[in-house]
Amino acid sequence: MTRRRPRGRPVDGVLLLDKPQGISSNHALQQVKRIYNAAKAGHTGALDPLATGMLPICLGEATKFSQFLLDADKRYTVVAKLGVRTTTSDADGEVVSERPVNVTLDQLNSALEGFRGETMQVPSMYSALKYQGQPLYKYAREGIEVPREARPITVYELVLNRFEGDEVELDVHCSKGTYIRTIVDDLGEVLGCGAHVSFLRRTQVAGYPYARMVTLEQIQNLLDQANDQDRKPKELLDPLLLPMDTAVATLPEVNMNELVASYLLQGQPVQIPGAPSEGSVRLTVGEQRAFIGLGTINEDGLVAPKRLINVHQG
Numbered sequence: 001m002t003r004r005r006p007r008g009r010p011v012d013g014v015l016l017l018d019k020p021q022g023i024s025s026n027h028a029l030q031q032v033k034r035i036y037n038a039a040k041a042g043h044t045g046a047l048d049p050l051a052t053g054m055l056p057i058c059l060g061e062a063t064k065f066s067q068f069l070l071d072a073d074k075r076y077t078v079v080a081k082l083g084v085r086t087t088t089s090d091a092d093g094e095v096v097s098e099r100p101v102n103v104t105l106d107q108l109n110s111a112l113e114g115f116r117g118e119t120m121q122v123p124s125m126y127s128a129l130k131y132q133g134q135p136l137y138k139y140a141r142e143g144i145e146v147p148r149e150a151r152p153i154t155v156y157e158l159v160l161n162r163f164e165g166d167e168v169e170l171d172v173h174c175s176k177g178t179y180i181r182t183i184v185d186d187l188g189e190v191l192g193c194g195a196h197v198s199f200l201r202r203t204q205v206a207g208y209p210y211a212r213m214v215t216l217e218q219i220q221n222l223l224d225q226a227n228d229q230d231r232k233p234k235e236l237l238d239p240l241l242l243p244m245d246t247a248v249a250t251l252p253e254v255n256m257n258e259l260v261a262s263y264l265l266q267g268q269p270v271q272i273p274g275a276p277s278e279g280s281v282r283l284t285v286g287e288q289r290a291f292i293g294l295g296t297i298n299e300d301g302l303v304a305p306k307r308l309i310n311v312h313q314g
Contacts, residue, residue, distance in 0.1 A: 008039035011234065012060035012309070013241025018213040019047050019055040028216065032057045035219050036237055044069035044205065044247075048181070050090050053202035054213055061309040062244035065294070069247050072206035073156070075173045078197055080184040082166040085194030089124055089181035099193045101166045108163055111190045112170075115183055116158050120150035124182050153178040168195075173204075207249065214240055244309070245291040251282040254295060254303055261285045261292060269302035280306065 019028050025046040033041040042063040044056045058066045083101040086093030131146045139146050157173035181197050188195025226233040254275045281295045293308035
């Protein structure tokens with residue numbers, strides 16, 4: 001039996017996409033995959049179609065480390081529209097109720113205080129969380145309400161940027177699994193007037209720089225430029241990629257020589273002086289600190305391979 005060759009080229013790295021409004025994260029991912037002609041790609045935590053902003057796209061071997069970005073802290077700018085509650089808690093939903101807005105700045109500041117720090121949040125019925133194998137939003141579209149367990153979240157920072165009339169603009173720095181739509185919906189109920197998200201932009205994932213984001217238009221233009229100039233598209237596109245180990249940059253590094261690495265790459269745990277006593281580690285080789293994957297400290301205090309990359313030839 002012959003193995004099917006993957007369609008596309010082997011390209012590894014992380015693209016910080018500035019997702020446009022009005023398309024799903026998966027649609028954006030597929031466009032990036034097509035433009036890069038990548039054999040493998042995955043995103044790291046979906047943004048709603050209404051939302052814009054930072055969507056790290058992992059290409060090739062970088063997909064092995066996307067979970068670390070799913071688990072990373074996020075930062076958002078959100079505008080809440082007071083007085084109107086919707087089915088989806090954002091502007092794409094149907095209006096559930098309309099109530100007058102009689103909210104003072106003191107009342108708003110007092111309400112916001114209840115959302116800071118560690119809290120329990122009940123996910124929206126329009127989230128992608130699964131219940132009995134199906135995403136919650138599928139049940140919601142059929143008018144079916146299913147039980148959801150409250151989950152612990154942490155809001156590290158919640159800053160009021162603007163309060164004008166029936167609009168509240170917030171800057172939110174939060175833990176993984178936090179639904180901004182749910183915060184806004186809950187805030188509206190605390191204020192007694194209802195609220196929904198009218199604008200949402202993700203400005204940060206982990207420590208990735210805002211300035212490195214690129215749009216679909218920008219990378220499409222580079223592809224067109226390469227084709228017009230009869231150049232290889234990767235010459236213009238690949239410099240935009242961040243190294244794949246940026247996804248695990250917060251893990252402690254364990255550096256080794258090539259001989260030790262050769263044992264590790266064969267699946268054997270190795271002893272490395274100065275390695276941490278527990279947890280996951282980022283594995284690098286030689287003075288060039290070439291990234292080869294993730295390791296974990298086993299019960300014997302040895303560095304064992306956990307998730308290694310395949311090095312492409314040529």
